[in-house]
Amino acid sequence: MQHLDPDRLVLLAFSDSPADDEAVHLSECAGCRAEIDALKHVTELGSETQELRDLPPPPDRVWTGIAAEVAKAEAAPAPVVDLTAVRRSGRRRMPRWAGPVVSAAAAAVLAVAGTVTVIRWMDRPAAPDVTASATLEPLKGVPDTARGDARVLSGAALEVDVRNLPLTPGHYEIWLIDPEDITKMQAIGAVPQGTDAVQLPIPPGTDLNRYRLVDVSAEPNDGNSAHSGNSLLRGTLTS
Amino acid sequence: MSDLSGRDDELAQHFRDGDEHALRIAYDRYGSAVFHLATRLLPNRADAEDVTQATFVAAWLGRGTFDPDRGGMLSWLLGIARRKAIDRMRAAARETRVTDTVRALPEPPPVDESPERVLDRLIVADELARLPVEQRRTLELAFYDDLTHPQISAVTGMPLGTVKSHIRRGMASLRRRWEVDGATPGPRSAGTTRILG
Numbered sequence: 001m002q003h004l005d006p007d008r009l010v011l012l013a014f015s016d017s018p019a020d021d022e023a024v025h026l027s028e029c030a031g032c033r034a035e036i037d038a039l040k041h042v043t044e045l046g047s048e049t050q051e052l053r054d055l056p057p058p059p060d061r062v063w064t065g066i067a068a069e070v071a072k073a074e075a076a077p078a079p080v081v082d083l084t085a086v087r088r089s090g091r092r093r094m095p096r097w098a099g100p101v102v103s104a105a106a107a108a109v110l111a112v113a114g115t116v117t118v119i120r121w122m123d124r125p126a127a128p129d130v131t132a133s134a135t136l137e138p139l140k141g142v143p144d145t146a147r148g149d150a151r152v153l154s155g156a157a158l159e160v161d162v163r164n165l166p167l168t169p170g171h172y173e174i175w176l177i178d179p180e181d182i183t184k185m186q187a188i189g190a191v192p193q194g195t196d197a198v199q200l201p202i203p204p205g206t207d208l209n210r211y212r213l214v215d216v217s218a219e220p221n222d223g224n225s226a227h228s229g230n231s232l233l234r235g236t237l238t239s
Numbered sequence: 240m241s242d243l244s245g246r247d248d249e250l251a252q253h254f255r256d257g258d259e260h261a262l263r264i265a266y267d268r269y270g271s272a273v274f275h276l277a278t279r280l281l282p283n284r285a286d287a288e289d290v291t292q293a294t295f296v297a298a299w300l301g302r303g304t305f306d307p308d309r310g311g312m313l314s315w316l317l318g319i320a321r322r323k324a325i326d327r328m329r330a331a332a333r334e335t336r337v338t339d340t341v342r343a344l345p346e347p348p349p350v351d352e353s354p355e356r357v358l359d360r361l362i363v364a365d366e367l368a369r370l371p372v373e374q375r376r377t378l379e380l381a382f383y384d385d386l387t388h389p390q391i392s393a394v395t396g397m398p399l400g401t402v403k404s405h406i407r408r409g410m411a412s413l414r415r416r417w418e419v420d421g422a423t424p425g426p427r428s429a430g431t432t433r434i435l436g
Binding site for chain 1: 257258291367378383387406
């Protein structure tokens with residue numbers, strides 16, 4: 001006997017008892033048995049859904065609580081790393097002497113790559129824990145108004161501000177790239193759309209003398225973790 | 240925001256992008272299901288409210304981790320709520336052990352069914368609500384009123400063949416959704432055997 005007809009499978013899952021020839025087939029066919037079992041389970045669940053049709057909403061205070069907590073969390077820019085702990089431990093990825101070395105290398109990148117149009121030399125008074133910073137400039141094809149700033153905090157976190165990025169159906173991703181070999185890069189984290197500033201931990205062991213080119217890319221949400229090749233902003237970290 | 244009112248994938252996209260309207264819409268759409276799960280798992284209503292609140296806050300702050308390829312938003316939210324409710328139950332059990340040495344037995348669990356069952360039922364209910372109206376109607380008559388196909392045909396005036404086809408298609412949608420979004424291991428968690436009653 002061939003497999004049972006889909007309509008029959010559904011009927012058997014509901015209440016019908018199998019006819020003799022169907023019973024014989026079912027005793028031999030694990031496939032049809034599994035079909036009926038799955039459908040039976042769904043009918044059981046379905047039969048239990050009556051009380052779920054008009055579920056009462058949670059009391060209003062639940063939403064009030066959510067809104068308050070979200071507002072609080074967004075006011076404090078993503079405390080991804082505990083910077084006080086980092087400071088206490090005295091960890092400093094970018095030694096003081098690294099500044100001139102990095103800037104010389106950055107100049108070389110400017111000449112070679114031609115992608116970074118301007119490097120502003122520390123255009124803001126550095127807060128005590130900013131160990132390096134970069135001004136992010138739009139790449140070719142990106143609106144001129146797109147801008148950003150990146151700051152390394154105590155060598156352990158990267159704080160990135162972005163403005164006027166072109167809209168993307170996906171998300172923005174921050175990368176640290178080795179300008180010497182731009183296939184070498186590290187994904188640092190995402191900037192959610194609608195967010196201006198994000199603070200992301202720098203993976204421990206990242207050599208910021210090497211991975212000093214900050215790159216902001218538009219990434220489709222396609223599950224592919226590699227760089228999309230669509231860079232929007234770039235800038236080189238200098239201390 | 241009108242484009243957020245209907246499709247789940249658009250809502251999920253706006254949610255992931257950090258659009259705060261999407262948080263409110265997700266709460267309006269799924270808050271009662273999350274709350275229902277929490278009330279079924281936790282004996283204390285205040286705890287259930289806390290877990291509902293914590294679920295949406297955690298979902299919002301962790302919105303970048305939502306992967307639409309792995310299931311729908313409701314399933315994701317219910318998964319977060321289930322973990323938070325279980326954490327809360329464990330913490331309560333620990334507290335009972337520490338503070339209450341007189342009582343020998345811990346509190347009995349509030350329900351005699353698994354969180355997975357509650358979650359699966361919510362998923363099936365959500366899918367049922369999304370079915371085309373005729374499919375939903377025929378399935379409700381079969382599920383809730385235990386009507387046979389000929390009885391449904393008689394009650395609704397639809398030909399028997401039409402009733403069968405609505406039920407078959409509706410069941411196929413429910414089953415697919417349960418397999419994708421349910422808590423009982425479905426095809427996406429290969430290697431586990433589903434036990435069926």
